[in-house]
Amino acid sequence: MRGRGRGPWWQDRLQGTGARITAPRELIIEILHETDDHVSAADVYIRAHQINPSIGLTTVYRTLDMLTQLGIVQKFDFGDGKARYELVNNPNGKKHHHHLICLRCKTIMDYSEFLDEELEFVKKTAGKLSKKYNFEITDHAISFYGLCERCR
Amino acid sequence: MRGRGRGPWWQDRLQGTGARITAPRELIIEILHETDDHVSAADVYIRAHQINPSIGLTTVYRTLDMLTQLGIVQKFDFGDGKARYELVNNPNGKKHHHHLICLRCKTIMDYSEFLDEELEFVKKTAGKLSKKYNFEITDHAISFYGLCERCR
DNA sequence: ACTTATAATGAAAATGGTTTTCAATATCAA
């Protein structure tokens, strides 16, 4: 059923690129799995460090980068000075969604309602844009900014 | 016709908040006017410095921040490690638009076609979201990612 | 015009997230 893998879904993805399965990588992915908010590298480091104190912040950065490269993780900048990461589109992971960002307290909320309307709009617009600008569109992001319930 | 202003449009906006009209601020706004791409603080500083070498980078940052606060400038992060700025919605300035971002060469293109479809979609979605999450939506951003003509 | 309170400025130093370096270690194909 699985290609060459003898482990979870993500191990195949790593090995496919020649990357090795290591304890730090396993732990970091596990941590990403367990959280469902938008964590910074430091967030991940703190949690990883509690479980395995030998892990270094550098490795967290490197692993998050690699996972971003592979498309397993998505990297965001919400304007608070540090990058934030989140697992995407995997078994257990979140599905395609967008963000509601509070300009005052910087809270980030996911929403995935109304994807049917979105799909229609995005497909139409992406099609026109890629034709007009000869641009190959592979992804998109939609964000709404404003004031959350507590800040308004 | 103009409120209290005896200068260009933006001077009224500044004075309205109690801010003073200064040479550095005039120059920085002029530079933003003259460019039509997405400049970093350092970009602005270099150009400003050529005209008036006494200007400091700190002032460029402070002025861009202030203009962002006032909504005269929009601040972006396209993932290359430095913030980028662009004049918005002013006489001479660009109108509302969105971005096409090349994941390989990091080129950023503006597009403002198809705003009618967008308006319809955004209005509908924003309405539903603000009701459902009790979130006051004041702005939005739509970005498409992929490969530009030269990189595909 | 002159005065004056204070907003704004620039240089330098500090900050803080991220990246680089490098010697030690762990992984995995053979």
Add this chain to the structure above:
DNA sequence: TTGATATTGAAAACCATTTTCATTATAAGT
């Protein structure tokens, strides 16, 4: 089991941005 080499963690470097603080410029009031 071995060995080539990918990966690791600590420390240092990097670099965009912010803070500090003494000096200067603005504009309101006279």
